[in-house]
Amino acid sequence: MxxxxxxxxxxxxxxxxxxxxxxxxxxxxxxxxxxxxxxxxxxxxxxxxxxxxxxxxxxxxxxxxxxxxxxxxxxxxxxxxxxxxxxxxxxxxxxxxxxxxxxxxxxxxxxxxxxxxxxxxxxxxxxxxxxxxxxxxxxxxxxxxxxxxxxxxxxxxxxxxxxxxxxxxxxxxxxxxxxxxxxxxxxxxxxxxxxxxxxxxxxxxxxxxxxxxxxxxxxxxxxxxxxxxxxxxxxxxxxxxxxxxxxxxxxxxxxxxxxxxxxxxxxxxxxxxxxxxxxxxxxxxxxxxxxxxxxxxxxxxxxxxxxxxxxxxxxxxxxxxxxxxxxxxSQLENVYAQNARTVKEYLEHIDGGAPLVVKGYRLTDTEKIIRRIINEIMCNQYLSWSRIGGEFNQTPGQLKALLHFSNEKLEPFVADKLLEYNDDEIVISDLGRFVLRNIAAVFDIHIGDPNRKFSKSV
Incomplete structure (x- = not known):
């Protein structure tokens, strides 16, 4: 490659x-x-x-x-x-x-x-x-x-x-x-x-x-x-x-x-x-x-x-x-939760009789769908709208409408031979593995938030 x-x-x-x-x-x-x-x-x-x-x-x-x-x-x-x-x-x-x-x-x-x-x-x-x-x-x-x-x-x-x-x-x-x-x-x-x-x-x-x-x-x-x-x-x-x-x-x-x-x-x-x-x-x-x-x-x-x-x-x-x-x-169905930041505060709270969670996140129903989609992209280099829809009792059309998704978002990746798609499936090529993070970002409703910083993909 x-x-x-x-x-x-x-x-x-x-x-x-x-x-x-x-x-x-x-x-x-x-x-x-x-x-x-x-x-x-x-x-x-x-x-x-x-x-x-x-x-x-x-x-x-x-x-x-x-x-x-x-x-x-x-x-x-x-x-x-x-x-x-x-x-x-x-x-x-x-x-x-x-x-x-x-x-x-x-x-x-x-x-x-x-x-x-x-x-x-x-x-x-x-x-x-x-x-x-x-x-x-x-x-x-x-x-x-x-x-x-x-x-x-x-x-x-x-x-x-x-x-x-x-x-x-x-x-x-x-x-x-x-x-x-x-x-x-x-x-x-x-x-x-x-x-x-x-x-x-x-x-x-x-x-x-x-x-x-x-x-x-x-x-x-x-x-x-x-x-x-x-x-x-x-x-x-x-x-x-x-x-x-x-x-x-x-x-x-x-x-x-x-x-x-x-x-x-x-x-x-x-x-x-x-x-x-x-x-x-x-x-x-x-x-x-x-x-x-x-x-x-x-x-x-x-x-x-x-x-x-x-x-x-x-x-x-x-x-x-x-x-x-x-x-x-912890990664549960509906929430993420992170324990105490330092060994000192962790020990103090456990000794005091309770764990300490300092921050976390409660996912919305839409975010749980996006999590599932991004997992498919990152793990299996593949996405089936009908398969995901079946898991969440949604039709492919309903899913795409919920995420404000259109096939045009995939066209740059198609032009670069990174993936192929039809009405139901997205299949990522070997070359596309190199930019899985970029492809996954297409489905991320939070992408572009100026308050978040990330490492570069390469």
Whole structure:
């Protein structure tokens, strides 16, 4: 796949990343704890019956300069111990509000760096989840890990706790890049860590990389992908670095080294796409790759792929997301809700007997339809008006009228060979994958709000 330069220039504009709709910068601080607790109880009778649990561990021993996540830089084990105890307490607070008949289909530990915690402490939280909830068969239980803090014993303990997917944030193999972005260099080669993970039956591994960092070139990133392919992960992700120094001030430091141009980033995307395809991996959405036999690939083929803040998932593992821990975002049928901003206020409120939700958003019926449409575009590169209409008891004509949509909005994408459409279907081409965010923005009734800032699409 070759992306013409004129398309890069045309579509490299600020648009939401659409990990949620509306995006997180629409959340309102008038939405609080009482609103969330009421929404949790309401969620038992609306939306997906499955439960997806997100555990946020904010701790990192050092700050990676590219990071856009919610982190707390510390090596204070006493603070971490208090935090783990608070997580356990928060889970016990929310559990009685959830219908006992509902089952957990997904658990995701994110950060920060979850494996900054001693493995035994992770096991304590998993024990509570295992004892308090029933699980579907083959629930996905995943954890994000810094490979610099992994070894054979830690991996074995994660497997014993029931984890069946480890996602390692490699970012790049080259020490020059890792040093520039202040990322720890693993002492155990990634190849060996993957072998250790795969030695446990049923355990799979993701490798995550970032392109667009200082000292990366199209040639060096191609070498990175070649080495990654040799390692043979089950899934691989190539994230485009999002430069948002107005949100994350530490990113300003990267400007001193210089960042690859949009054109150079596109070359990285192109070469990775070609290399992964040639190696037999299937492109998933903007940035994921999976093996042909992977459940994610099968979901894409049947156009039933889904995603949430934790990433892509199948319909089987899809559930309403209940988040625990500082800054965790719950994604329920009708609302989004974000927990306390800082570790200090999180601990204070949990110790005081109640969780703290500092902001959130209540979706309108129209926004829920748009969320579903954007999910189809971003996940399945496809849209059927009749299929979506059937879900919301609307005819295709009614949907289009509600969204003030006309086919003329698609014509620029058709002219650039990014998609094709008829009266009922929109099918996005391989080239169109590169501008999925731009295509999704066509359906966004909030796009153009001058009070919202987003990273560029390239």
């Amino acid at each position: 070759k992306i013409p330069v004129d398309l890069i220039e045309k579509y490299n504009v600020p648009v939401p990343r659409y990990t949620s709709y509306p995006p997180a910068n629409f959340f309102e601080d008038t939405f609080g704890t009482a609103d969330y607790l009421a929404a949790v109880e309401q969620s038992n009778s609306e939306g997906a019956s499955n439960i997806s649990i997100y555990i946020h561990v904010p701790f990192c021993t050092q700050l990676c300069l590219y990071c856009g996540c919610n982190t707390h830089i510390t090596k204070d084990r006493a603070l971490m111990r208090r935090y783990v105890d608070a997580l356990k307490t928060e889970i016990r607070m929310i559990r009685p509000k959830l219908d006992r008949s509902r089952k957990v289909s997904q658990i995701h530990w994110g950060g920060g760096t979850p494996n900054a915690l001693p493995a035994a402490w992770i096991g304590e939280v998993m024990e509570i989840l295992s004892s308090e909830f029933d699980f579907i068969d083959k629930a996905e239980i995943a954890i994000e890990c810094n490979p610099a803090a992994l070894d054979e014993e830690y991996i074995a303990r994660l497997a014993a706790f029931g984890f069946n997917r480890i996602s390692m944030g490699v970012q790049d193999f080259r020490e020059e890049v890792l040093n520039a972005v202040h990322r720890e260099v693993p002492t155990i080669p990634i190849e060996q860590l993957v072998t250790m993970i795969k030695s446990h039956p049923g355990m799979s591994v993701n490798l995550d990389f970032i392109y667009g960092l200082p000292f990366q070139t199209a040639e060096s990133f191609a070498d990175t992908m070649a080495r990654a392919i040799e390692i043979s992960p089950d899934r691989l992700v190539t994230f485009s670095y999002a430069h948002v120094p107005w949100v994350k001030k530490a990113q300003q430091k990267l400007e001193e080294y210089g960042l690859p141009s949009a054109d150079e980033k596109v070359k990285m995307f192109e070469s990775a796409w070609l290399q992964m395809k040639a190696a037999g991996y299937v492109p998933i959405g903007l940035d994921h790759y999976a093996r042909p036999e992977d459940d994610m690939t099968k979901a894409l083929e049947s156009r039933t792929l889904h995603r949430n803040f934790q990433g892509y998932c199948t319909r089987e593992t899809t559930g309403q997301v209940y988040a625990f821990g500082v800054t965790g975002i």
